[in-house]
Amino acid sequence: xxADNLRHDSISQAVTRTFDGQHPCSLCKAIAAGKKSExxxxxxxxxxxxxxxxxxxxxxxxxxxxxELPAPVPxxxxxxxxxxxxxxxxxxxx
Numbered sequence: 001x002x003a004d005n006l007r008h009d010s011i012s013q014a015v016t017r018t019f020d021g022q023h024p025c026s027l028c029k030a031i032a033a034g035k036k037s038e039x040x041x042x043x044x045x046x047x048x049x050x051x052x053x054x055x056x057x058x059x060x061x062x063x064x065x066x067x068e069l070p071a072p073v074p075x076x077x078x079x080x081x082x083x084x085x086x087x088x089x090x091x092x093x094x
Contacts, residue, residue: 001025 004025005014017023024032 001028 002014002018005017008014009017
């Protein structure tokens, strides 16, 4: 819309004409028509009710027949103290 208005008007006039709401483009008109149709469909009464299945009032908790904690993973601190197999590359600034 702004690009179309810039073809015929100055920058300030094109911006004013684009955003003043008095000169809607075809896209703005289509959006307004869509909003009108949404409002009409929303005004119809909804006869739907929420239905929940009947549940018992008792709560039963069960536990597993066998419960074991996983074995701890051995921590090897020496792996952090080893040096890399090759030294890092060095750059020279001349």
